[in-house]
Amino acid sequence: MSPGPxxxxxxxxxxxxxxxxxxxxLFARDGYEKASMRAIARRAHxxxxxxxxxxxxxxxxxxxxxxxxxxxxxLLADGLAGVPDERLGVELVRLVLxxxxxxxxxxMMQGMLRTxxxxxxxxxxxxxxxxxxxxxxxxxxxxxxxxxxxxxxxGAQMAGLALTRxxxxxxxxxxxxxxxxxxxxxxxxxxxxxxxMSA
Amino acid sequence: MSPGPxxxxxxxxxxxxxxxxxxxxLFARDGYEKASMRAIARRAHxxxxxxxxxxxxxxxxxxxxxxxxxxxxxLLADGLAGVPDERLGVELVRLVLxxxxxxxxxxMMQGMLRTxxxxxxxxxxxxxxxxxxxxxxxxxxxxxxxxxxxxxxxGAQMAGLALTRxxxxxxxxxxxxxxxxxxxxxxxxxxxxxxxMSA
Numbered sequence: 001m002s003p004g005p006x007x008x009x010x011x012x013x014x015x016x017x018x019x020x021x022x023x024x025x026l027f028a029r030d031g032y033e034k035a036s037m038r039a040i041a042r043r044a045h046x047x048x049x050x051x052x053x054x055x056x057x058x059x060x061x062x063x064x065x066x067x068x069x070x071x072x073x074x075l076l077a078d079g080l081a082g083v084p085d086e087r088l089g090v091e092l093v094r095l096v097l098x099x100x101x102x103x104x105x106x107x108m109m110q111g112m113l114r115t116x117x118x119x120x121x122x123x124x125x126x127x128x129x130x131x132x133x134x135x136x137x138x139x140x141x142x143x144x145x146x147x148x149x150x151x152x153x154x155g156a157q158m159a160g161l162a163l164t165r166x167x168x169x170x171x172x173x174x175x176x177x178x179x180x181x182x183x184x185x186x187x188x189x190x191x192x193x194x195x196x197m198s199a
Numbered sequence: 200m201s202p203g204p205x206x207x208x209x210x211x212x213x214x215x216x217x218x219x220x221x222x223x224x225l226f227a228r229d230g231y232e233k234a235s236m237r238a239i240a241r242r243a244h245x246x247x248x249x250x251x252x253x254x255x256x257x258x259x260x261x262x263x264x265x266x267x268x269x270x271x272x273x274l275l276a277d278g279l280a281g282v283p284d285e286r287l288g289v290e291l292v293r294l295v296l297x298x299x300x301x302x303x304x305x306x307m308m309q310g311m312l313r314t315x316x317x318x319x320x321x322x323x324x325x326x327x328x329x330x331x332x333x334x335x336x337x338x339x340x341x342x343x344x345x346x347x348x349x350x351x352x353x354g355a356q357m358a359g360l361a362l363t364r365x366x367x368x369x370x371x372x373x374x375x376x377x378x379x380x381x382x383x384x385x386x387x388x389x390x391x392x393x394x395x396m397s398a
Contacts, residue, residue: 031230031317117366118230118317127367152369153383159367160359167316168326168358170351184352184396188387197383 016054018044023065028111032062032119066112066125075099089190094182096158100166101178109166130155146197153192161185215253217243222264227310231261231318265311265324274298288389293381295357299365300377308365329354345396352391360384 022044026035037058041048055061079095080088100109116126134151161181164170176184221243225234236257240247254260278294279287299308315325333350360380363369375383 114316117313117362123367127369130363130367131369149371149375149383152363152372155369156359156363156372156384157356157387158359159362160355160357163316163358163362164329164351164355168322168329170326170330170354172348173351173355176348184348184391185355187390187394188356191386191390192383195386 015044015046015050019046019051019054019061020065023061024108024111024115027062027065027115028108032058032115037061062115062119063125066116085194086190088193089188090182090186092154092189092193093158093161093185094178097161097178097181100162109162113162113167130159134158149197150192154189157185157188157192214243214245214249218245218250218253218260219264222260223307223310223314226261226264226314227307231257231314236260261314261318262324265315284393285389287392288387289381289385291353291388291392292357292360292384293377296360296377296380299361308361312361312366329358333357348396349391353388356384356387356391 019040022040023035026040026043029035030039037051038048040061041051044051051061055064076092076095080091083091099105116123131151134155161173165173165181173181218239221239222234225239225242228234229238236250237247239260240250243250250260254263275291275294279290282290298304315322330350333354360372364372364380372380
């Protein structure tokens with residue numbers, strides 16, 4: 001990799017993370033269109049040129065700001081490896097909520113959801129992430145023609161859970177523990193993974 | 200009611216609807232902040248003063264633009280009146296999707312979801328509507344302490360369905376018929392309505 005611009009942050013390893021953090025913050029607060037590169041640079045305490053150096057364009061900055069610090073597909077595959085089939089629903093919900101509510105991710109959930117839903121590029125990233133993640137989760141179960149349908153039904157359930165728990169803030173749902181949500185929503189996810197589907 | 204301004208649209212009954220239609224369109228396309236009263240008036244082919252006459256403020260216009268042409272709580276209560284308890288899940292999904300996909304509502308779903316999620320007032324309206332609707336739907340079943348939790352779990356499932364079918368556009372889910380979605384998602388809603396809950 002090329003070194004950072006002269007005179008700014010020796011090492012520079014944190015500047016990139018600072019920019020991403022500031023971008024998520026401002027995209028969430030002001031929306032993608034209104035959040036300027038200059039304002040993001042100011043918040044990250046870096047020179048605007050450094051953003052161009054790392055990310056080239058604002059659109060690319062958005063794309064990278066939306067990438068979770070973890071790979072959800074790999075994490076799900078690992079986390080569900082030892083789980084018996086009939087517990088997959090509950091454990092998938094517990095695992096996904098566990099990721100969403102780690103200290104690194106939880107503060108970004110509201111802003112990421114809002115940004116994603118109000119911007120087409122971000123929406124595309126969200127759609128791809130949902131599809132990749134849930135398809136990975138069901139692939140060990142359903143390799144027939146229903147796999148895609150099952151994956152999308154799981155995706156719809158999890159997307160609705162994220163929307164109402166983190167962004168809309170339905171009061172009881174927002175106050176339940178991860179374990180309580182996993183026990184309540186798990187059977188529905190289990191139905192999508194292993195239940196009878198008409199199609 | 201006071202008559203419309205002199206010289207504009209004799210009868211005036213359609214102007215109010217035209218303004219609401221134009222407002223939904225522009226709020227969805229440009230976002231609430233960017234969509235000006237002047238642009239909404241131009242699209243509705245009315246004088247901007249007429250918007251003030253009918254709605255007073257832009258915020259109030261947004262509030263009314265978000266109100267569905269039907270009362271979801273009454274519609275659910277009516278539609279579920281003769282349904283046996285064990286079919287409630289499937290029939291609730293069929294009924295709600297039926298409303299969302301009437302010719303009057305379907306074209307607005309994407310825009311309404313996007314507006315609601317990117318604007319706090321709209322989010323509040325959405326939250327209240329979700330709560331009123333689903334609480335009404337479960338009230339005949341669960342009048343104990345779990346009613347609110349059950350209602351919110353149904354709300355999360357239905358919100359996720361709307362988000363992924365109309366806005367994110369997961370391909371298989373968007374292509375399924377209302378009956379197919381009702382059969383696939385119904386058992387999950389049934390679980391939230393009548394299944395065992397831990398809390």
